[in-house]
Amino acid sequence: MTVPSDLTRRALFMKIGIALNGIVGVILAAPILRYVLSPVVRDRTKNYDSWVTLGGLEQFPSGETRLATYRNPVVTASDGQTADIPCWVRNIDGKSFQVFAINCAHLGCPVRWFPHSGLFMCPCHGGAYYQDGSRASGPPERGLFEYDHKIDGSQLFIKAGELPTPGQPTQASNLVREIHPCA
Amino acid sequence: MRLIASIGKWLDARLQLGSTIRETAGHEVPRETASWFYVFGSAAFVVFLLQIVTGILLALIYVPSAAEAWNSLQTLNHTVPLGWYIRALHGWGSNFMVAIVLIHMVQVFLFGAYKFPRELTWIVGVFLLLVTLGMAFTGQVLRFDQDAYWGLGIGASIASRVPVLGPSIVQLLLGGPIIGGATLSRFFALHVFVVPGLLIAFVAVHLLMVVKLGINEWPMPGRLVRKATYIKDYHELTKKDGLPFVPGAIWKDMFFAAFIMLALGACAYYFGPFGPSGPPDPTIIQTAPRPDFFFLWLYAVLSFLPPSMETPVLLIGPVLGILALLLLPFVFGEGEKSWRRRPIAVLTILLVAVSLTAFTQLGLHTPWSPLMDAWSRIPIPNDYLHNRTALERQGALVFQVKQCHNCHSLANEGGERGPALGAVALRLTQDQLIRQVIQGGGNMPSYGKNLSPAETTALVAFLETLHPAGQRPAQDASRSVGIEEHIPAAASDSR
Numbered sequence: 001m002t003v004p005s006d007l008t009r010r011a012l013f014m015k016i017g018i019a020l021n022g023i024v025g026v027i028l029a030a031p032i033l034r035y036v037l038s039p040v041v042r043d044r045t046k047n048y049d050s051w052v053t054l055g056g057l058e059q060f061p062s063g064e065t066r067l068a069t070y071r072n073p074v075v076t077a078s079d080g081q082t083a084d085i086p087c088w089v090r091n092i093d094g095k096s097f098q099v100f101a102i103n104c105a106h107l108g109c110p111v112r113w114f115p116h117s118g119l120f121m122c123p124c125h126g127g128a129y130y131q132d133g134s135r136a137s138g139p140p141e142r143g144l145f146e147y148d149h150k151i152d153g154s155q156l157f158i159k160a161g162e163l164p165t166p167g168q169p170t171q172a173s174n175l176v177r178e179i180h181p182c183a
Numbered sequence: 184m185r186l187i188a189s190i191g192k193w194l195d196a197r198l199q200l201g202s203t204i205r206e207t208a209g210h211e212v213p214r215e216t217a218s219w220f221y222v223f224g225s226a227a228f229v230v231f232l233l234q235i236v237t238g239i240l241l242a243l244i245y246v247p248s249a250a251e252a253w254n255s256l257q258t259l260n261h262t263v264p265l266g267w268y269i270r271a272l273h274g275w276g277s278n279f280m281v282a283i284v285l286i287h288m289v290q291v292f293l294f295g296a297y298k299f300p301r302e303l304t305w306i307v308g309v310f311l312l313l314v315t316l317g318m319a320f321t322g323q324v325l326r327f328d329q330d331a332y333w334g335l336g337i338g339a340s341i342a343s344r345v346p347v348l349g350p351s352i353v354q355l356l357l358g359g360p361i362i363g364g365a366t367l368s369r370f371f372a373l374h375v376f377v378v379p380g381l382l383i384a385f386v387a388v389h390l391l392m393v394v395k396l397g398i399n400e401w402p403m404p405g406r407l408v409r410k411a412t413y414i415k416d417y418h419e420l421t422k423k424d425g426l427p428f429v430p431g432a433i434w435k436d437m438f439f440a441a442f443i444m445l446a447l448g449a450c451a452y453y454f455g456p457f458g459p460s461g462p463p464d465p466t467i468i469q470t471a472p473r474p475d476f477f478f479l480w481l482y483a484v485l486s487f488l489p490p491s492m493e494t495p496v497l498l499i500g501p502v503l504g505i506l507a508l509l510l511l512p513f514v515f516g517e518g519e520k521s522w523r524r525r526p527i528a529v530l531t532i533l534l535v536a537v538s539l540t541a542f543t544q545l546g547l548h549t550p551w552s553p554l555m556d557a558w559s560r561i562p563i564p565n566d567y568l569h570n571r572t573a574l575e576r577q578g579a580l581v582f583q584v585k586q587c588h589n590c591h592s593l594a595n596e597g598g599e600r601g602p603a604l605g606a607v608a609l610r611l612t613q614d615q616l617i618r619q620v621i622q623g624g625g626n627m628p629s630y631g632k633n634l635s636p637a638e639t640t641a642l643v644a645f646l647e648t649l650h651p652a653g654q655r656p657a658q659d660a661s662r663s664v665g666i667e668e669h670i671p672a673a674a675s676d677s678r
Binding site: 036037039040048067069072074075076077078079080081082083084085086102103106107108109110111112114116117118119121122123124125126128130131136137138139140141161162163165166167168 | 248249250251332333336337339340341342343344345349350351353354355357358359360361362363364365366367368462463464465466468469470471472482485486488490491493551552553555558584585586587589590600623626627628629630632633
């Protein structure tokens, strides 16, 4: 066996030392990375959404659109008021409902409902939506985000839990402007 | 005195720093660089030191919890003696720092300081700008109020548009599914540990290079930078016509830094701290979120981009802009330094300055946003109701009740989302008005479903009265010919 003449004992030990620290670095990096990515790398079979109640149906008169608030199903001790999420509930005809996210589909500002003109308007960049949530004018590329909903007993439930944003694939199905049949 | 000297000697015998400091302080710089144009970098550094000190002082009281942060800001503002002033110093310090960094950047750009051999100094400077803006944005989030809450929503909406990775980036940014406790905690970590750490590291490298490579000499028209000869020429210049940095040049830096600190302290005293605005309670939706001053231009750009352009511009624009800044010293690393011989450089600066100023002005004014309360707050001016028929006045009522005033102004009052309607009858005929109201079009929603035929008739009758006295409203010429024999007779019924 030939040993390269320039490889001294000390140089070899230094190389082993570097390698050792490299291995330790990788071993430590794995849990650190998993910790940092914890909001993203989750149990993929389950997303953040779950069914939450918006309260009794009597709060939402037929033909009107009302603001409702729910406590986010995923909540931490330090969330405070930020976990109280508002949404717009439209009772179309006493039987069918639409529940819209408060967030404008442009950049997430809170849209306001104007019953007289039948429009949702956004204070940030002037996006406007019709009463059924479809885009009326302004910078949004699509209609309002819509929650899946169901009626259980005399309560209205929606499937919520995550801030709706324009890039979410889970929200893509809501582009369809159909009323979901009530369970 | 003798005691202090002997302590100093004792320390230096162990630290061995004295000679390095003396050498650095006394290094020769070209005489013309002892100029009032060369004071911005050091001023930015001094403001940064103030930010560190006031930041630590604020952290003594501030609670980085979504449930408590807003209350702790109230405590700082109203309970802790001079807490408001420390907040004001930190907030104004942020604005001053961004402004001075930008001025410094313009100065070194116009003086050609990014050319050989200072390419890396410029590149680190670009990172320093980004990191400074990063501090400004994360700091705005720590002022955890309504603007911060919805500002995070805007950030999340932009980030979500990144192809494929968007939703994951949003979750990483927010630390969970919603804007909440985890979000504020991670922005606190960014603002207090990560970004300042980067800032300190970049400042150290930036300063080291300024000392090692020498400060950029005063650019003379016609004195070209050539890689082969520049370093020799620079050393000759400093040897022939140089002076020691301390005290030859530093006194101007000190004067300017003192002036800036005084101005900053005065602004903080007179104008006070920034916010906080309303509590970060998303159920309070009566709010019009707006970013801090240095991000207003972006806010304005976002409202003017056509919807289809927005995502590409948002995602590709910043990359191209930063890439252009980073490549600048490699593409234009040699040649003329003086701004007198670089018209395109001067025009670029002017173009950027005019654009940013115009967009910032628009961001302060937000003409694209409907005036949410115009319909109930701003009455129709009397002149528009005087001598009108009952139908026309009913139309004016429809105009208010249907919130037309939120987007359209009359006599310069009301929203500016849509065109002013003070003279709309000159532009549109009766038929065109009806069509526009019912079908919408351009940027206007259609109101067909929300107006009864009677309301539409009244509204259009009112709109037809909106023209200056003495000017005839628009008429459909063909209709006049069809209905009446003589055009003058048809026109005579106009008011």
